[in-house]
Amino acid sequence: MKGNLKEILTKYKSLVGLIVLCIIISVISPRFLSISNIMNVLTQVSVNAIIAIGMTFVILTGGIDLSVGSILAITGAIAATLVKTTNSVFLSLVAALVIGGIIGGINGIIISKGRIQAFIVTLATMTVFRGVTYVYSNGTPISGLGMNFMVLGNKRILGIPFPVIFTLVVFALAWYVINQTRFGRYVYALGGNEDCARLSGINTDRVKSLVYVISGIAAALSGVIVTSRIGSASPNAGSGYELDAIAAVVLGGTSLAGGEGTIVGTIIGAMIIGVLNNGLNLMNVSPFYQLIVKGIVILFAVLVDKKNNK
Numbered sequence: 638m639k640g641n642l643k644e645i646l647t648k649y650k651s652l653v654g655l656i657v658l659c660i661i662i663s664v665i666s667p668r669f670l671s672i673s674n675i676m677n678v679l680t681q682v683s684v685n686a687i688i689a690i691g692m693t694f695v696i697l698t699g700g701i702d703l704s705v706g707s708i709l710a711i712t713g714a715i716a717a718t719l720v721k722t723t724n725s726v727f728l729s730l731v732a733a734l735v736i737g738g739i740i741g742g743i744n745g746i747i748i749s750k751g752r753i754q755a756f757i758v759t760l761a762t763m764t765v766f767r768g769v770t771y772v773y774s775n776g777t778p779i780s781g782l783g784m785n786f787m788v789l790g791n792k793r794i795l796g797i798p799f800p801v802i803f804t805l806v807v808f809a810l811a812w813y814v815i816n817q818t819r820f821g822r823y824v825y826a827l828g829g830n831e832d833c834a835r836l837s838g839i840n841t842d843r844v845k846s847l848v849y850v851i852s853g854i855a856a857a858l859s860g861v862i863v864t865s866r867i868g869s870a871s872p873n874a875g876s877g878y879e880l881d882a883i884a885a886v887v888l889g890g891t892s893l894a895g896g897e898g899t900i901v902g903t904i905i906g907a908m909i910i911g912v913l914n915n916g917l918n919l920m921n922v923s924p925f926y927q928l929i930v931k932g933i934v935i936l937f938a939v940l941v942d943k944k945n946n947k
Contacts, residue, residue, distance in 0.1 A: 651890050651905045658909060662916035669919055676798060682911035683800035684859045686904055688878060689885035690811045691855025693903045694848040696886050697815075698827045699895025700755035702849060704744060705856040705882060707766035709875030712737045713860035714770055717779040717870035720786045729786065733857045740766065741853020745846030763879070770872045780869040790865030800862050807855065812900045824848060828895025884935045885910055893939070909934075 663669045688705050695702045712733040719729035740762070747758050792799045815821040823844045826834040835841045859878075864870045889906030891898025913934065917927045 651888060651902050651909070654888075655905055655909050655912065658912055658916070662912065662919070666916065666919040669916060674915070674919075676796070676801075678908075678911050678915045679801045680798045681915065682907050683798070683804040684862055685878065685881045685885055685910060686804050686907035687807050687855050687859045687862070688852075688882040689889075689903050689907050690807055690900060691852035692879075692882045692886050693811070693889075693891055693898060693900055694815070694824060694851045695755070696828075696883070696891050696893060697824050697895055697898055698845055698848050699831070700748065700845070700848065701759060701883070701893075702741075702744065702852045703756065703759040703879050704740070704763040704766060705852060705859075706875035706878040707763045707770065708737050708740050708853050708856040709860035709863065709878060710770040710870075710872060711740070711766050711773065711860075712857035713864035713874050714774050714779055714870040714872065716861050717782055717786075717864050720782050721779070724783065724785070726786050726789065730789070730861055733861050734854050737853040737855075737857025737860070738850045739853070741849040741851065741856075742846060744853070745849030748849065749842040749845040767872075774870065774872045776872055778869045778871045782864070782868055782870075787865050787868050790862050790867075800866070803858065803862060807858070808900060808904060815900055820844070820847070825896055828897070830896075880935075881910055884931070884938070887935070888938045 659669070668674055688709070692702055692705065715736055716729040716733040719732055720726060723729070744755075744759055744762055747753060747762075748755050751758075789799055794802065815824065823834070823839050826837070826839060827841055827844050831841055834844075856875075860875065863874055885906035886898070886903050887893060887906065888909050889898065889902030889904070891902060910931070913931065914927065917930065922930075
């Protein structure tokens with residue numbers, strides 16, 4: 638009995654952690670369980686969850702993408718410019734997603750063809766595209782986007798915020814791709830053992846490039862949502878978002894070594910970070926201390942991941 642319980646707790650440790658965290662915060666602050674606060678948490682989680690879903694594909698292959706925050710910023714700025722000049726929400730959204738995919742593809746091609754570590758490549762492109770964003774926007778926010786565009790980040794359907802709906806759609810698509818398609822199996826195979834995957838006939842360079850395209854598109858969608866929510870595209874947008882996304886993936890049980898993890902786990906990981914942030918805000922904990930707590934939680938998750946790999 639004890640062995641079965643331990644096995645269950647180990648298998649569903651992320652979900653158990655989320656439930657325990659929710660119980661603790663709800664006891665300390667009864668406001669946590671109010672409908673308005675729960676919707677607020679879901680809305681705040683949505684952006685990180687979408688980026689983290691894209692990051693999951695990358696980490697499953699044993700890679701990393703540090704450029705997602707910069708991709709969010711540049712695509713948000715481009716979407717803002719297009720909606721101001723054309724007044725077309727659809728065009729600005731599609732253009733942002735295409736550009737995000739192209740930037741992700743650039744990362745993937747350099748990593749796969751150049752045989753350079755993903756950490757180094759995406760660290761460099763993170764800096765490059767943040768600089769491009771500052772040049773493009775002249776270092777100032779792009780505002781005056783109109784109410785039609787702001788609907789994407791602020792409207793609700795049956796009480797459910799648009800960003801949450803976007804997250805559910807992205808989750809459903811990602812779950813299907815990773816679990817029901819040949820490409821999804823290739824992603825796991827690449828992360829499990831790249832040499833074996835190559836010898837078995839998998840085009841590892843193509844798979845590796847495509848996961849970065851997916852990550853770029855996810856970051857671009859988040860960029861449009863963030864820009865729409867605040868009604869302005871800031872060149873500083875997305876700063877530090879890559880760390881929250883990586884943390885969500887790791888907290889959700891995906892191994893940094895690759896080959897092991899789930900999209901469902903990533904959503905749970907994003908919820909843990911969102912609930913933790915919300916709970917600390919409800920308890921009036923200083924933002925400075927919040928950074929310390931978040932860092933400790935991430936470090937704990939990495940240590941657990943390391944122990945499981947052993």
